[in-house]
Amino acid sequence: MPVPQAKLDALAARIAGLDLVRGGWAGAARTEALARLGAMGLPARRDEYWRYTDPADLIAPQAPRAATFAAADEPPVFDGIDRLRIVFVDGVFDPALSDDLTLAGVEIELLSSAGQTDIHWAREVYGVLEARGQTPVQRPLAALNTAFAAQGVLIRATGRAARPVALIYLHRSETSDAILHHCIKVEAGAELTVLESGPAAARFNKVMEVDVAAGGRFHHIRAQGRDHGRRAATHLFARLGAESLLKSFTLTANGVLTRNEVVIELLGDDAVAHIAGAAVGDGAFHHDDTVFITHAGQRCESRQVFKKVLKNGAVGVFQGKILVKPGAQKTDGYQISQSLLLDGDSQFLAKPELEIYADDVKCSHGSTSGAIDEVALFYLRSRGVPEAAAKSLLVLAFLAETIAEIEDGTIAEDIRLRLHNWLERHGR
Amino acid sequence: MLEINNLHVKLEAEDKPILRGVDLRVAAGTVHAIMGPNGSGKSTLSYVLAGRDGYAVTDGTATLDGADLLAMEPEERAAAGLFLAFQYPVEIPGVGNMTFLRTAVNAQRKARGQEEMSAGEFLKVVRDRARTLKIDADMLKRPVNVGFSGGEKKRNEILQMAMLEPKMCILDETDSGLDVDAMKLVSDGVNALRDAGRAFLVITHYQRLLDHIRPDVVHIMADGRIVKTGGPDLALEVEKNGYAGILAEAV
Numbered sequence: 001m002p003v004p005q006a007k008l009d010a011l012a013a014r015i016a017g018l019d020l021v022r023g024g025w026a027g028a029a030r031t032e033a034l035a036r037l038g039a040m041g042l043p044a045r046r047d048e049y050w051r052y053t054d055p056a057d058l059i060a061p062q063a064p065r066a067a068t069f070a071a072a073d074e075p076p077v078f079d080g081i082d083r084l085r086i087v088f089v090d091g092v093f094d095p096a097l098s099d100d101l102t103l104a105g106v107e108i109e110l111l112s113s114a115g116q117t118d119i120h121w122a123r124e125v126y127g128v129l130e131a132r133g134q135t136p137v138q139r140p141l142a143a144l145n146t147a148f149a150a151q152g153v154l155i156r157a158t159g160r161a162a163r164p165v166a167l168i169y170l171h172r173s174e175t176s177d178a179i180l181h182h183c184i185k186v187e188a189g190a191e192l193t194v195l196e197s198g199p200a201a202a203r204f205n206k207v208m209e210v211d212v213a214a215g216g217r218f219h220h221i222r223a224q225g226r227d228h229g230r231r232a233a234t235h236l237f238a239r240l241g242a243e244s245l246l247k248s249f250t251l252t253a254n255g256v257l258t259r260n261e262v263v264i265e266l267l268g269d270d271a272v273a274h275i276a277g278a279a280v281g282d283g284a285f286h287h288d289d290t291v292f293i294t295h296a297g298q299r300c301e302s303r304q305v306f307k308k309v310l311k312n313g314a315v316g317v318f319q320g321k322i323l324v325k326p327g328a329q330k331t332d333g334y335q336i337s338q339s340l341l342l343d344g345d346s347q348f349l350a351k352p353e354l355e356i357y358a359d360d361v362k363c364s365h366g367s368t369s370g371a372i373d374e375v376a377l378f379y380l381r382s383r384g385v386p387e388a389a390a391k392s393l394l395v396l397a398f399l400a401e402t403i404a405e406i407e408d409g410t411i412a413e414d415i416r417l418r419l420h421n422w423l424e425r426h427g428r
Numbered sequence: 429m430l431e432i433n434n435l436h437v438k439l440e441a442e443d444k445p446i447l448r449g450v451d452l453r454v455a456a457g458t459v460h461a462i463m464g465p466n467g468s469g470k471s472t473l474s475y476v477l478a479g480r481d482g483y484a485v486t487d488g489t490a491t492l493d494g495a496d497l498l499a500m501e502p503e504e505r506a507a508a509g510l511f512l513a514f515q516y517p518v519e520i521p522g523v524g525n526m527t528f529l530r531t532a533v534n535a536q537r538k539a540r541g542q543e544e545m546s547a548g549e550f551l552k553v554v555r556d557r558a559r560t561l562k563i564d565a566d567m568l569k570r571p572v573n574v575g576f577s578g579g580e581k582k583r584n585e586i587l588q589m590a591m592l593e594p595k596m597c598i599l600d601e602t603d604s605g606l607d608v609d610a611m612k613l614v615s616d617g618v619n620a621l622r623d624a625g626r627a628f629l630v631i632t633h634y635q636r637l638l639d640h641i642r643p644d645v646v647h648i649m650a651d652g653r654i655v656k657t658g659g660p661d662l663a664l665e666v667e668k669n670g671y672a673g674i675l676a677e678a679v
């Protein structure tokens with residue numbers, strides 16, 4: 001099918017001001033991504049997976065302006081966690097704010113410098129997982145990212161990482177338009193935790209490709225910053241080997257537009273992938289989780305747990321799919337997406353999908369949308385808990401299933417505190 | 429302690445009167461029982477006193493130690509010392525029983541201008557009181573009432589009461605669903621709290637509970653009114669002859 005002219009025009013306008021980095025091992029991947037992109041054009045509202053989210057601001061030639069925001073009322077998230085910090089300011093690596101990039105059990109390099117060599121392990125990952133993730137659903141913003149990203153990190157875990165690696169994204173310019181591309185390889189039996197935090201830029205396009213080899217374990221916890229005007233389109237592409245594990249949790253508190261896509265391929269047998277998200281939005285807030293999990297190996301387990309708390313016209317979207325390929329017997333797939341609407345103005349749109357081509361599988365999905373339980377609220381108040389505190393308790397209880405997906409207790413507690421603080425600020 | 433005068437209540441949604449002139453005085457240090465046929469308005473009275481939404485008071489007053497209960501938010505009534513053990517305790521998935529108890533205890537302390545209980549002290553007290561009610565550590569950890577049996581839920585209500593130490597305790601059919609041993613545990617729990625500064629209003633259908641918790645006064649409620657008031661013997665009469673005679677006499 002020919003690409004509609006409007007999509008190609010949008011693409012031409014969008015990339016007119018972008019520079020393609022040439023040469024090095026990543027050069028070919030970038031050129032290929034550009035070709036992929038040219039064959040797709042940019043997303044439009046008519047596309048099957050963009051019906052609920054308008055991509056206009058994400059594909060516009062210029063990033064819509066977004067005021068920066070400094071939270072004076074709480075320390076930055078993960079501040080209390082012993083971690084190696086890698087800081088990007090408006091999408092550009094900042095060596096002065098970052099720690100030294102040496103960490104036992106892990107090799108860390110920057111895409112900007114390591115991308116120019118001829119040979120690199122990341123060649124097997126960069127643009128490779130993204131390209132695999134383009135079928136059956138096209139993800140043009142990810143291809144655009146692969147083609148034009150000049151910044152990002154390349155992380156290879158060869159053992160048990162001594163500390164989490166924290167990617168911190170600061171937003172300083174009201175017009176910044178950041179593109180970051182990270183490649184992560186967790187070698188057989190290795191274990192790594194990556195934290196991400198911060199709003200990054202006025203507009204943020206990020207791709208993270210994660211290749212987890214047999215028996216590897218990858219933990220990912222991110223908190224997308226509080227800047228109210230920011231927009232973000234992120235993709236996590238992951239490929240899991242036998243008996244490997246991936247756990248990813250995302251907290252989103254405000255932000256005018258966020259689209260988080262997660263594309264997971266359970267390739268080896270007995271692999272486990274858990275993807276969770278807690279989103280809280282008040283007012284002009286549009287939050288979209290689009291997840292695609294492919295079961296190719298046998299006896300793999302996948303869980304998708306997404307919860308959103310919405311008020312004052314906030315909109316939540318969940319599009320989640322489990323695809324079980326022929327031969328992926330004994331698959332255990334679970335998916336739940338729920339929203340708590342704190343008033344009548346907010347909206348939750350869900351599109352859960354199952355597509356199963358194996359006969360011996362266990363898959364379930366459920367999606368609900370509801371208000372706060374008035375009976376439970378009265379019960380709490382009758383015990384002396386003031387209304388606002390009682391509501392907070394019930395909202396946190398609603399979100400608890402997502403936080404339970406974070407294995408590290410200290411990190412989970414930090415996330416819980418952020419949610420608590422958000423409810424304090426927005427609860428009344 | 430508790431004073432109810434000519435209380436008229438209807439459902440907010442419909443024009444359906446449920447309480448039609450309730451008069452009741454419960455003095456400090458006493459135990460009152462309310463009996464009465466199904467649907468006579470006993471639970472409605474307890475909900476209205478606790479401040480549940482959905483009811484409209486069309487006439488009358490209710491005060492706790494002189495303070496106007498009906499003007500207060502539910503949490504203010506609790507802080508003022510009112511407690512209702514629910515006929516149907518509520519399940520709250522995701523909120524641990526322990527967190528729930530601690531939040532409630534500290535919220536009430538705060539409302540009264542007292543200092544919060546430290547985590548250690550709280551743990552000690554709650555373990556101690558839970559043990560007397562045969563509530564095990566697992567039940568304390570689980571989400572509030574989720575997966576509890578009927579009797580476990582009722583014992584959990586009494587644990588909350590023991591922790592909050594209210595002065596006016598309303599028990600709505602706390603005996604229903606309890607086995608013989610649990611009935612004894614719950615009654616012991618209530619009796620342990622009996623003192624000169626505290627009063628109880630015990631709603632029940634059965635004399636059996638009143639064998640353990642000896643009431644000073646027994647009321648019969650019918651069709652939204654207290655139609656007869658007497659001593660402990662009145663409960664025995666109901667047990668023996670049912671309500672027919674009493675109701676006929678009241679008309």
Ligand SMILES: Nc1ncnc2c1ncn2[C@@H]1O[C@H](COP(=O)(O)OP(=O)(O)OP(=O)(O)O)[C@@H](O)[C@H]1O
Pocket residue numbers: 439446464465466467468469470471472473482515
């Ligand atoms: N929310 C409601 N909606 C409709 N009817 C109600 C509601 N609450 C109470 N009623 C009605 O009011 C009347 C009194 O109910 P209530 O629960 O107070 O009775 P009760 O004396 O506690 O009965 P039981 O002994 O069965 O517990 C009943 O006819 C009941 O159906």
Ligand SMILES: [Mg+2]
Pocket residue numbers: 470471472515600601
């Ligand atoms: Mg009742």
